[in-house]
Amino acid sequence: MIGSIISSGMVSPAWDNLFAVILGMGFGFALEASGFSSSRKIIGTFFGYDFVVVKVFFTAAIVASLGLLYFSYLGLVDFSTLYIQPTFLTSAIVGGIIMGIGFAMGGFCPGTSLCATAVGRIDGLVFFGGMFIGVFLFSESFPIFENMYYSGSQGAKMINTVFGISPELFTFFLVLAAIGMFVGAGRIQKNIKKIEY
Amino acid sequence: MERKYTILAILLIVLALGLVILPKKNELKETDPKVLLSEAVQKSRYLTVDQVTHRIIENDPTLMLIDLRKADQYKTFALPGSLNIPPDSLLSKTNMELFSQPGKDKVLYGNADLTAEKAWLLCSRYALKRIYIMKGGMNEWFTTIVSEKPVSGTPSTADLDLVSFRKAARMFLIGTGETASTSAAVTVKEKVQVIRKAPKAAAGGGC
Structure with a gap:
């Protein structure tokens, strides 16, 4: 079973900044590739003509939640070592x-x-x-x-402890909420005049 | 909704439902003896009294201090925010739940190292994570933080910074002019609060 490579002592904390730069570059590349460098695209969430921001971050949250819980169940990741x-x-x-x-x-x-x-x-x-x-x-x-x-x-x-439910059940509700949001956002977007930018 | 998105949505729901209906695993495991031996020979479990004191002053919310001394010693003097858990009740159900809290660094200490080492070994055997020992225990804490040591020779900037930090820590924790024998006023009686279920994390996001 593995934990995060820094907290498990596999890599010295002195390398923190290097990892931060590499991960930051990857994150920045993904943001730019998704069109997040356009303020018009981002502000579309508030005006209802583009929900890509909400969709991307909801997707990231549910994929990461499911991945962590499944990997933990299979004994591949020890996320008790992750920083919260x-x-x-x-x-x-x-x-x-x-x-x-x-x-x-x-x-x-x-x-x-x-x-x-x-x-x-x-x-x-x-x-x-x-x-x-x-x-x-x-x-x-x-x-x-x-x-x-x-x-x-x-x-x-942890938010699931606030509700008094297991993390698995909370993730299930989160997935349902995300899919409900995807469907709802699609319907709103259809009824809003398309904006070219 | 397009067909490919419908398929993806169904897949996500099935995966999430799978998590809910999968049989729960017994979370309390024992560490493999070889792994335990490997952890036992490493020094990464030790925190210095300066590191612990710094985190106390910073009011670090991830710090959980476990005082393994006898109750009367704890009542006489205790580090701020510490919890008194005598070694004989270390593995009680309540305390195991306490030790299983994620996101907390559990720092064990007694008067010296022996009790803390035994407790660390037991906790590690039960596969509990983020368990540390304050090296030297309370004896070392008093010697280092409370008793002012003169600096010999020509001190470096780091030495001077350390002396300044210890002086500030002394004033912060026991007040100016007080000594170890008069420092009982800092006694902390904090009620043990237990999060019943050791949670598993759902990841957050942000930009």
Whole structure:
């Protein structure tokens, strides 16, 4: 059985950054190949003429969930060694609202803005610049936000434990929800005037 | 919906349903003796008192401190956020569920290393993951963090940083001017909270 190669000690943590760069390049390539460097495509989710963003991320979530659970069942992956991001509820809600507003206004999320910048899009560059200024201001004023930032700590919480169901059952409902969303999005898209971009 | 997407949707539903109806495996396994021996000779299970103290100060939510000393010693002084689990109740059902929590680094310590080593071996034998030992236990913690050691010779920048960190940690954890014998005020009585079912992760996503 294998775990993640860093946490299992197979590779020194000193190589973390190299892995991050390689994985980041792969992720960026996939984003660009899916057309995510276009703010018009991304903003289509909010106007109902293009749901590719929701479809791609829902597909990624259900494929990864099914893959991890099956590989774990077969004894091929030990995902107890995987890092689970701890939940800080207050900052997650506040951050989510801020990111949502930025997403709808700029047509990018942080990753896609870098993709757009990399392929030479001006709007992506402006968005990236704004994001960088935001990060800088937040870092400089961190002591003001520190209490809020760390409040609502829930530890490494799993959503299926919140509902009190097994991860397998939760994944089943997630798959049903994803397919329902795919069908619903297709119907909405049919009723919206097609936009060329 | 196009036919190819319909087929994909049905395939996904069947796979997800398969997960639900597959018989559950017994999650509590024992580690193969050869694997256990290989883990036992490695030093990766040790965390230094400085590393543990740093994570306490950072309020690291992935840190779970397990104090293996006697209850009266724990009441006299305990590290913030630590849980007192005497060795004789280490393998109780409640504690096994506690140790099975994912996303947590379980750090064991006693007064010295012996009790923690035994506990680590038992936990590893039961295939529990992310179990660590605070090297030297509470004795080492007091010697390193509480007792101020003079720096000999010409200290490097790293040595000076370490001394500064320990001084700050001392002030943070036991207050200025206090010594080990007067530090009982930091006693922490945290109720053990157990997540009943050791969950298996569903992956998240994001951009």
